Amino acid sequence: MALLAVVSMSMGAHAQNAWPTQTVRLVVSAPAGSSVDIVARLVADKLGGELGQTVIVDNKAGAGGTIATDAVVKARDGHTLLLAYNGPITVAPSLFSKLPYAPQRDLLPVILAVTQPNVLAVRTDLKVNSVGELVALAKSQPDKIDYASVGNGSLSHLAMELLKMKSGMSMLHIPFNGGPAAALALGRGDVKVLFAALSNVQPLLRDSKVRLLAVSNAKRSAVLPDLPTVAEQGYPEFDATTWNGFFVPASTPKTVVAQLNTAIEKILALPEVKQKLLVAGAEVAGGSPEQFATLIKNETAAWKGVIERAGIKPD
Incomplete structure (x- = not known):
């Protein structure tokens, strides 16, 4: 009986901690039909099967991607993801004096999905x-x-x-x-x-x-x-790579970040997905959340230097 109770408690805890428990919303910081949207829909189409829940794509274009990013930062349902490009993540903090979020504080990187030339x-x-x-x-x-x-x-x-x-x-x-x-x-x-x-x-x-x-x-x-x-x-270390990557709100448990990283990495490795992305002009990247976080930190500092030196101001 004691063993049964332990097994029952373990199963109950597992069910309680399982994620996701509802439809997952993937917010995209670009309009439908864009290169970012193509990546989102290729991944979302298969991510639902990996997670056991429906994944819907929600395009929120505008303001250089900051509208979508801010919406995900403010999401409180625990089932909202973001697919963004460089702009609202590594450029916006130095471009806008009153950005409503701080990417490295308010978001957790999940995976660098693709790079584009x-x-x-x-x-x-x-x-x-x-x-x-x-x-x-x-x-x-x-x-x-x-x-x-x-x-x-x-x-x-x-x-x-x-x-x-x-x-x-x-x-x-x-x-x-x-x-x-x-x-x-x-x-x-x-x-x-x-x-x-x-x-x-x-x-x-x-x-x-x-x-x-x-x-x-x-x-x-x-x-x-x-x-x-x-x-x-003739210009060593020149790098201005466009990328698309997945993020979640900072309140997301690390276990969920790891689960998403594994699922999306698996999808990106599929030959048919790789080929469709290549046709769309994108090259699969992948990697750990920590590697993506390092890229964001380094790139944010690099673009800050360019923006300040060139005196670039938003329109």
Whole structure:
């Protein structure tokens, strides 16, 4: 009888501690159809089976991803996750003086899901074929060559500011509202240069309107294996990688974080998921929550330096 009581108590405790106990909501800091949304839906589709509960995707775009992030920070149901990109996590703390949350205090990293290549694209009528040639041209014409970004304070903007700092060149910044608008301006010839996600310039590549000079990642991307990095072309340690990662509110038990990390890592390792992500321009990353936390800490400090030195202010 005593043994039965112990077993019964153990089973009851297990049932009480089981997670999840209800539908899981995955909040996405980007609109439906975006590259971040593609990652979210590929993972959510299989995460429900791993967790034994329905996983719904909730897109909350706007304000550079801070609306979605703040919503998850404030969630109190214990069943809300966040899929975010760099902006609201490592850039926003230095860009906004009154951010309603502190990422490293209010969120727990679960897993770095994917990385995506930012590419340095120039119009084909700009007679440069490498980062070095672009730098030389810009130095010969200070502030005469304009470059587009997908928004003031975006990674697209910060990547070019970082290159300007490392190279000593000077270019004129023209911010646009999002990738499609910036790419349209580049295609029309309104601007000459754009640092942005590959997906933004792929139509221009097909029409032979742009030339790719480099990828911004620290190492070459599996999506563009033949395109050299900026670092390879004379600027060591240059890294402006776009990533997507999963987070939970800081109140989440560590056991739940570990459970989610294991489940999502398993999903990302599936060959069909890897292939679909690669087609979408994303490369599977993975790793532990601790590794992701270290990346966030280091990147936050790095972008703070760029933002302060360049004097970047939000619109």
